[in-house]
Amino acid sequence: MGRSPCCDKMGLKKGPWTSEEDQKLLAYIEEHGHGSWRSLPEKAGLHRCGKSCRLRWTNYLRPDIKRGKFNLQEEQTIIQLHALLGNRWSAIATHLPKRTDNEIKNYWNTHLKKRLVKMGIDPVTHKPKNETPLTSLGGISKNAATLSHMAQWESARLEAEARLARESKLLHYQTKVSSSSSSPHHHLNIISSSDQQQQQLESPTSTVSFSEARTEFVGSSSSTCLNIIKEAENDWISSTIHEFEGGVEEGLTGLLLGGGDSLGRSFSADKNETAGETSGGGGGDCNDYYEEDNKNYLDSIFSFVDPSPSDSTPLF
């Protein structure tokens, strides 16, 4: 089955957009809104398919898009969210205002992924690779394996804690709903309008899916419940990131900023916007450096999964 491509009509233009096309699209949307993307091209006088117009708008022409280099904060957030969410770019984009999922995806693939690989970190699992030159040097391989193991336990624990937090939060929202049940529309309006507005501001695309919580609401499901879940979900991610950032400041940040060469350059360049573009392999085959990287990376992950200083068996 499947769908036929939306651009299968003959004569529709493909490839890079000209400034004239951009102007047409911008002018039309500014005046009429995009409405149905399917019918937009014809109305706007464009020989493009609707899909292409939508992409051009969401990834390039929207006025609230921030372009250019990612700053340190954004890079950290991407790495942290990727560790949490995987390749769910639209969900990640939700937490990076003014950045598009496409841009984040590209940045991850061209910059961040490579950095992690260089550090001996698997960019998919965010765990140290087993037999990298780094660990096989004999320096920290044993430690890394132990740490990796502990990280798995810690992340499992984190997940459980997060679930509890979410559940209690959902309960809280549920109470809110029932307490305002005399005027359900009022509550619905508050949540849906503000939430939608925020989503529109933050990202044109979807939010994180939250299957566990969602299934709990199946049966009593309503748009109110879904909005509540979305809100709780976003809160949870935001607070998780916040905790991560607290712990990461000395770990990952220290690593990225202080570590020297390829990593540090990019970040300091971002801060000062003076240095040239990073040049990939720039000079750093220093094994000590990578070992230190790896340790710091793990450090940061542990800081994330176990941010509270009080509750702790020391990890090292």
Next chain:
DNA sequence: AATAACACCAACCGCCTATAT
């Protein structure tokens, strides 16, 4: 100066989900 190799990123493609009919 020529050109090969690499890096970057805009745009496309195919699949999935939600919604309408």
Next chain:
DNA sequence: GATATAGGCGGTTGGTGTTAT
């Protein structure tokens, strides 16, 4: 309930600019 359609998402590609040889 089945089918068609639109919108959205993530993976991938291809053009272009930059750097290295």
